[in-house]
Structures are given as C-alpha cells and as structure tokens.
Amino acid sequence: MIKIKQTVxxxxxxxxxxxxxxxxxxxxxxxxFRIYKDKDKRELIKKIAEKTGIIILTDSDSAGRRIRNxxxxxxxxxxxxxILNVYIPKxxxxxxxxxxxxxxxxxxVEGTDKDLLIGVLQKFGVVDINEGDREDRPYETNKTITKxxxxxxxxxxxxxxxxKREYLCGRLNIPYMQTNSLIETVNILIDYEEYKxxxxxxxxxxx
Numbered sequence: 001m002i003k004i005k006q007t008v009x010x011x012x013x014x015x016x017x018x019x020x021x022x023x024x025x026x027x028x029x030x031x032x033f034r035i036y037k038d039k040d041k042r043e044l045i046k047k048i049a050e051k052t053g054i055i056i057l058t059d060s061d062s063a064g065r066r067i068r069n070x071x072x073x074x075x076x077x078x079x080x081x082x083i084l085n086v087y088i089p090k091x092x093x094x095x096x097x098x099x100x101x102x103x104x105x106x107x108x109v110e111g112t113d114k115d116l117l118i119g120v121l122q123k124f125g126v127v128d129i130n131e132g133d134r135e136d137r138p139y140e141t142n143k144t145i146t147k148x149x150x151x152x153x154x155x156x157x158x159x160x161x162x163x164k165r166e167y168l169c170g171r172l173n174i175p176y177m178q179t180n181s182l183i184e185t186v187n188i189l190i191d192y193e194e195y196k197x198x199x200x201x202x203x204x205x206x207x
Contacts, residue, residue, distance in 0.1 A: 002118060002128035006053040006084065007188065009045065009071055011064065014097070015109035019057070022114050023121070026052070026184040030067055035074075040175040042074045044185070047174070049075040051188050053082035055126060059108035060090045086124040088112050143192040150179060153199050164202060171198050 004025035010016055016027045028045060035041055048054060056071055058064035068085065075083060088109060094101035095111040102108065109117070122128075150156040155164045156179045169176045172189055186195060 002121070002126070003130045004055070004121075004126055005129050006055045006126075007048045008055045008057055010109055011058050011067060012110070014095070015057075015059075018110045018112070018114075019117070022117050026188055028185075030058075030071065033063070033067065035067065036070065038175070040173075044174045045071060046075050046078070048185070048188055049078050049082055053084065055084045055086055055121075057086045057088070057109060059102075059106075060088055061102060061104045061106055061108070064108070084124065084126065086121060086126065088117070088120055144187050145183060145192055145195050147179070147183060149192075149195075150183060155179065155182075155199075160204070163204075164199070167202050168195075168198060171201075 001021075002023050004023050007026040007028060008019060008023070009028050009030060010019060011030055011032055013029055016029050019025075019027055026048070028041070028048070030041070031038070045054065054071075054075070056068050058068045058071075072083060088107075091107045091112070092105055093107045093111060094105070095108065112120075147156065151158075153164070155161055155168065158164075161179075165179070165182055166176055168186070169182065172186070174185060174189070177185060190198075
C-alpha cells in the first residue's frame with residue numbers, strides 16, 4: 001500500500017473501496033453526475049485542491065471523461081501543479097457486482113486489478129510519501145485528529161453525534177459527512193488546535 005499526500009477524486013463508492021485497498025489517502029467521490037448539482041461538494045473539492053492538491057481518477061469511458069473535465073472546471077484557476085490527472089487503461093470487461101457490462105464494455109476503477117492500479121499511479125508520477133523523510137512532509141502536523149478525539153468530543157458513538165458532526169461541517173463550510181470521511185477531511189483542512197477551538201464553541205444549539 002502506498003501513502004499519497006494528495007486527495008483522490010473518484011466517481012463512486014465502489015471506486016473508493018477499491019482504491020482504499022491499495023492507497024492510504026483521502027478519497028472523495030463525485031457520486032457520478034450528482035456533483036453537477038452539489039455545490040457544497042464542488043466547494044469542498046476546491047478547498048482541498050488548494051490545500052493538498054488533487055488526483056483525478058475517473059473511469060476511462062465517456063462519462064468518466066465528462067466528470068473529469070467538470071472537476072477540473074470546479075477548481076478554477078488553481079495552480080495546475082496541484083491537479084494531477086491519472087488515467088486507467090481501457091480494458092474490456094465488467095465489474096463482478098454488475099449483471100451487465102457498461103455501455104462501452106470497459107472496466108472502471110473498481111474493476112481494475114490492484115497491482116495495475118498501483119502501477120498506473122506510479123506511471124503518472126504519484127509519489128509514495130512513506131519513502132520520503134518526515135521533514136519533507138509539511139502538510140503533516142505533529143498531532144492529528146483521531147477517532148478517539150471524535151469519540152471523546154461526542155462526534156461519534158453518542159446520542160448527539162450526528163448533530164455535532166453537522167455543526168463541525170457547518171463551521172468548515174463542507175458537506176455533511178460520516179465519521180471516517182469527516183476525520184480524513186478535517187485533518188486536511190485544519191489542525192488539531194483549530195479543531196478543538198471549534199468544538200469548544202459547540203453549545204448544543206449552534207448549527
């Protein structure tokens with residue numbers, strides 16, 4: 001498994017599951033064409049692109065190309081060095097969970113072999129940061145926000161956890177997320193001290 005500093009943009013949850021099996025990275029889904037109407041997610045992608053850079057890894061069919069181009073338009077005039085396009089090869093076939101192949105009869109990200117995915121990422125210049133020295137990783141903070149922090153601060157495992165996550169998402173102006181995705185995203189956008197300051201302002205009524 002390789003660790004990636006950039007956030008990876010994929011189309012759907014099954015793409016995310018497959019990619020999570022080969023990379024340690026924050027992964028955001030466009031939910032297919034839903035991103036066209038999801039202003040909050042577009043803003044989130046733009047924020048994260050500015051913070052960590054993004055890797056766009058959509059399918060190689062016509063729908064994937066349209067979504068890729070739309071994501072690129074969402075980040076506007078951001079430094080082009082912060083956007084990396086990675087393309088999987090066009091391989092005929094269908095995903096195991098599907099009864100029928102796609103319209104263009106080619107595999108998407110979820111159907112691509114794990115070793116091939118790693119090879120493609122490396123081919124397009126994705127760097128495994130586990131191979132670098134710690135001082136070369138300015139995006140990493142000394143203290144990260146963990147599941148334990150979320151539990152202790154009531155964002156998971158409690159009666160009002162959903163409400164507290166809504167509050168945190170609202171303060172960060174990002175879409176509502178479940179625990180694991182929110183932890184990954186918060187660690188990109190803010191540091192531990194800012195997180196604690198935000199949650200210290202929660203009074204049970206704030207939205």
